[in-house]
Amino acid sequence: MEIGQNGLSGEVALVTGASRGIGAAAAEALARAGADVALNYKQSRQAAEALAERLAVSGVKLLPVAADVGDAGQVGAMMEKIEAGMGRVSILINNAGITRDSLLMRMSGEDFDTVIAASLRGAFLCSKAVARGMMRARRGVIINVSSVIGRRGNAGQANYAAAKAGLIGLTKSLARELGPRGVRVNAVAPGYVETDMTAKLPDSMKEQIVKNTPLGRLAAPQDIAGVIAFLASPAAAYITGAVIPVDGGLGI
Numbered sequence: 001m002e003i004g005q006n007g008l009s010g011e012v013a014l015v016t017g018a019s020r021g022i023g024a025a026a027a028e029a030l031a032r033a034g035a036d037v038a039l040n041y042k043q044s045r046q047a048a049e050a051l052a053e054r055l056a057v058s059g060v061k062l063l064p065v066a067a068d069v070g071d072a073g074q075v076g077a078m079m080e081k082i083e084a085g086m087g088r089v090s091i092l093i094n095n096a097g098i099t100r101d102s103l104l105m106r107m108s109g110e111d112f113d114t115v116i117a118a119s120l121r122g123a124f125l126c127s128k129a130v131a132r133g134m135m136r137a138r139r140g141v142i143i144n145v146s147s148v149i150g151r152r153g154n155a156g157q158a159n160y161a162a163a164k165a166g167l168i169g170l171t172k173s174l175a176r177e178l179g180p181r182g183v184r185v186n187a188v189a190p191g192y193v194e195t196d197m198t199a200k201l202p203d204s205m206k207e208q209i210v211k212n213t214p215l216g217r218l219a220a221p222q223d224i225a226g227v228i229a230f231l232a233s234p235a236a237a238y239i240t241g242a243v244i245p246v247d248g249g250l251g252i
């Protein structure tokens with residue numbers, strides 16, 4: 001869905017994991033709708049800077065900011081930079097996430113913890129960092145990027161599925177907690193999206209996924225970004241605590 005030009009003007013958005021894939025597409029959709037956007041990344045500085053340069057034509061402020069979202073100190077420093085450079089965050093997109101797939105018997109505790117830190121603890125830390133300002137202003141939007149895997153589970157992805165299911169619990173809890181203060185909290189649950197994350201999947205697996213997807217294709221990052229921009233916009237003013245599948249019907 002296209003959000004009208006400048007529908008988000010005056011908003012300050014933070015997109016975590018904005019250097020590539022879904023995060024980059026979400027940052028672009030928000031910027032095109034008129035929001036200033038902080039582009040968080042962990043290590044892809046060049047990609048984040050290139051995106052900022054490309055989006056600058058839309059006339060909004062873009063600020064690349066490095067931080068490992070699983071690290072409270074780095075999140076705190078990132079928030080200070082954003083506040084100084086752009087002002088109070090009014091839209092938070094918790095998109096950063098990673099996979100470390102293996103079957104349970106081969107999954108190390110470290111692989112479990114690393115995935116939870118980037119994909120779930122990061123959303124908790126960033127939400128906590130922006131919530132006070134949003135509650136004071138009595139307005140704000142938080143959108144968590146979960147997954148069809150968080151709704152259904154997947155063999156070989158116990159860590160990732162736990163993180164993504166955790167995001168659904170986090171979404172619903174924060175929607176209850178922050179709703180009375182004017183803050184909406186929602187999640188999107190994408191199916192399989194063509195990004196670096198899925199590039200490593202074997203072709204036979206992708207063919208199987210496409211076969212099981214009623215719409216008959218994988219998603220493009222823009223398919224997810226459009227729904228994120230909609231949820232961030234006033235058109236979604238009465239939606240909170242929702243987990244919206246954006247999966248071509250895969251999760252039916």
Ligand code: NAP
Nearest residue numbers: 017019021022042043044068069096097147192193195197
């Ligand atoms: P991607 O192309 O692999 O990009 C991941 C992004 O997250 C990068 O910008 C990366 O930054 C950033 N990141 C990773 N760990 C981070 C950390 N600890 N702190 C800050 N940033 C971090 O992934 P994607 O496919 O776009 O996925 C984005 C989100 O959508 C993830 O949460 C993923 O689980 C979810 N999702 C993806 C799919 C799919 O099929 N692709 C399906 C459902 C849900 P660097 O570039 O600096 O490493």
